[in-house]
Amino acid sequence: MGxxxxxxxxxxxxxxxxxxxxxxxxxxxxxxxxxxxxxxRDEGYSAAPVTVSRDRLCFAEFGPDxxxxxxxxxxxxxxxxxxxxxFDRHVLPQLYWHGILxxxx
Numbered sequence: 001m002g003x004x005x006x007x008x009x010x011x012x013x014x015x016x017x018x019x020x021x022x023x024x025x026x027x028x029x030x031x032x033x034x035x036x037x038x039x040x041r042d043e044g045y046s047a048a049p050v051t052v053s054r055d056r057l058c059f060a061e062f063g064p065d066x067x068x069x070x071x072x073x074x075x076x077x078x079x080x081x082x083x084x085x086x087f088d089r090h091v092l093p094q095l096y097w098h099g100i101l102x103x104x105x
Contacts, residue, residue, distance in 0.1 A: 021045055023100070045069065049088045056080040057088055 022042055029039045044064025051057045059077040063069035070077060077084065098104070 023103075047071075049084070051085070052080040055082055055085050057085045059084060059088075 025040055025042055031037075032039055045062070047059055047061040049057050050060055058080045061069050061071055061077070068078075
């Protein structure tokens with residue numbers, strides 16, 4: 001079995017949000033491939049920070065068909081805010097390096 005078979009079942013989106021969803025899927029697919037089982041497909045969620053000024057940004061979140069798919073209720077992440085810029089600048093790198101890559105999140 002080659003990497004192409006695994007790749008066709010997990011079409012990558014290029015964002016940290018997609019990575020967080022794809023890492024467990026990749027692990028499950030590797031185990032399933034070794035056992036000769038059925039592979040799962042990625043749902044296609046993606047998110048991207050959009051910087052709109054020096055200290056403000058908004059988050060754009062999309063479902064598999066490209067439609068908006070907000071994941072945080074009660075907060076409009078499409079509205080540019082300084083708090084989302086601070087979150088993206090200071091919190092997300094810590095979550096990525098110390099949480100996602102170490103398998104804690």
